[in-house]
Amino acid sequence: MGRSWNTTTFRLLSVYAVIFSISVMLLIGFIGYAVTGQMERKADVVIQWQLVYFGSLPDNTLADILQSRVEHEHMHINYYGLFAADGRHMAGDVLMLPPGLSVERRGMTLEHTLSVAGVKQAPVVRAMAVQRRDGTILVVAHDLTQILTIRLDIINALIGGGIFFLVTGFAVGLAFGVRQMRRVKAIHRVTVQIAQGDLKQRLPTGGHDELDLLSNLVNHMLDEVERLMTEVKGACDGIAHDLLMPLAHVRTLLVHAEERADTLNDEQLPNMVARARSNTDKVLERFRAMLRISEISALQRRGGFADVQLAALLSEVGELYEPLAESKSIKLVVQMEPVGAIHADRALLFEAFCNLVDNAIKFAPTCGTVCITLTRMPFGPQVDIVDNGPGIPSSERQAVLKQFYRSEQTRHIAGSGLGLSMVSAVIRVHDFTIRIGNAEPGTRVTIACWS
Template sequence: MTETSVPAPAVGGRWHSTTVRLLTIYAFIFSISVVLALGLIGKSVTSTMESEIDIVLHWQLIYFDSFADGELADAVQLRSEHERMHPNYYGLFAADGTCLAGDILARPPSVPVNRAGVTLTLALNTISNGSSPVVRAMAERRANGQTLVVARDLTNILRRQQIIINTLIVGGVLCLSAGVLAALALSVRQVRRIKAIRHATQRIAQGDLGQRLPVGGRDEIDMLAHLVNHMLAEVERLMNEVKGACDGIAHDLRTPLARVRTLLMRIDERTSGARDDTLEQLIDKARGETDALLERFRAMLRISEIGTLQRRGGFGKVQLETLVREVGELFEPLAESRSIEFVVHTVPVGSTHADRALIFEALSNLLDNAIKFTPDGGAIRLELNQTPFGPRIDVIDNGPGIAADERDAVLQRFYRGERTRHLAGSGLGLSIVSAVITVHDFTMRIGDANPGTRISIECWTRTLA
């Protein structure tokens, strides 16, 4: 995995599941709907109740209108005495507010005298029996200035209304809880399927094109998995055809090139006594070009060989500190031959799960490039440091460096940077390093050393969450 690879977005917790998000939205909408439904039901029930009671109160006022002014007080008193066990209250008041008859002792000031119903709570000193009920009241002013107030107790009706609303609330909570639990139970299976798909795609992103997404759900995810698997099968087939063709060409051309090199050596031997300087130069140039072609084909086959490692049979515990020092000792004489200051710095980092031979080969390619592109008298540092995430290997030189817009391209086969195009090379060294890093699931970053290049290998695996 190089610096330019883009990992899949991490999934941090169950909240990131679409099922859980939809469930949360559903629960919110359900709760709002229940609140609105309860409000609508309460308003509808209250409005219907008040309308029906207003009709009853209106007819009671019509009944009392049939009495003359002198008989009204006796009629109200008689009706009050007969209604002691019923939810009705009456009151007849003089123009100055004095109670003339009935069990309503004080005229409620909030009740208009235009026969409009009003819901209110009567004060404790208002009713003769000392209660404080919630009533629906209506009043009218008679021609002689007296005010007649009739009221009906709503306590029992409101209690039943509250019972109905509480029942609806409890039922709604139970339904919501059952729905949430059922959705969570269903989401467990979906989350497991997504985890299995994520694991498979992680392996595919790491180069294992033989992986396939799990199927079996018979839903939209399953349909998408089938399409992706079909696409992967086609991609794998095309990649194998291209790889097979490239490897076949590289393998088949090695033998003719080796023969050409042998023929050039024999021609050189035959013409060694002719003392033709031009011919010797041409033969040496042809041999050099042939050696370069053979080296490129060997590198191409090595990259393909590394890329086909699937089971990682050579992996084990590797002591990076020892490995880095061994690579440094190998390249130190080559650096000294060009008066390059070569420094190796290591710290204890413990063991790392890796293929020792491949890591050795990758570091060898990096140091070979660094020595090749560092001018005589330059400086190279090989460092092994411990970070909070794991060990990191840095190869730092003060050569021409790699331009920021070329750091992705230099990992491709045969690419040569503009600053180093004049130097000999095949353009495959970093491709081999990239193949090794990909096999290990490590990360390689190319940066600027100001001046020169810093190449860092982060020796820990970045798994997709």
């Protein structure tokens, strides 16, 4: 029972039971009010017609007619009483003039207070009185006992049915709660196996409720994790392949350097040492880039986030790379519109934009152009970095964002294939969007700086 209370089904059922109980009580109250009002109105109509009939009779015959009607009344639905102006009983089975009863034909409900001849317990009646021309007072009462009995039966049926449905609902809810707990236990059992390293396991599904929705989402996540693990393995294989040749060169060059160590005036020794240093630097550069991408991708907290002015940041990037562009006879253009501040990590964005501009300058031809543009869009600022280099085929524009991928068109240019991967990691941390398009000619990298 304690575990069942912790289930959403049982809690919702308990809330529903409270609402259901309140609704039934309100319904009973409404039915009682409506039935009572309708009962009194119909009784008033019956009494009014009887008063009209008795009003048409002569005064000297009314007492005899009332006495005759009382004697022949078998159902005892109606009661009659004729009283003198001073309240003295003259005829009929109503023995006393009800106190407070108006003589202006206004209905009044009397609950066990009407004094009736031959009745041990006074009934519940609807009474009405009128004063005749001769000063006598005529009282007519209509018995409501049968109607009240029907009303009580309806209310008892509602109460009994409400209790039955409430108990049944609790029982069904408890059964559903037990079923949900069994499913939760099955999910827990599978998640333990997954936590122990069995990524082939998937959460059980088979319904269409929130648990199945969650299970499907987790299963999709596990599919992505398994895919990423496969990609990591592929990346590790690529690392081994890419590092094999530089390390082999380093080993060979160092062997030759050792053989010639005794000949200090050997002219080839400095060249071999420089080549060994160059290959070693390539290895270290790739390792540093890989570690930086892992660091950015694993960034969970946004402690370094603050308001960042993109215009100032891009101006710094342009000033930093302007000498490099000039050394390669490349024109670096920075165009900016006034935009508001964004919430971001300035250091990460600076690193990402530097990588993009560095790539653009690297792949732009001599006397080419690299343009950095900041535009104000309806949803936020947008940054475009455009070059007029060889461009990226549409089939490779998503692949270049992955680690170690290099296009066949650019393999002759030095690089590790990690720059755009680092940019992609920064963009994911900020929940921004990156798109690679065709600048006709060249490449256009667009970063939408909004979530």
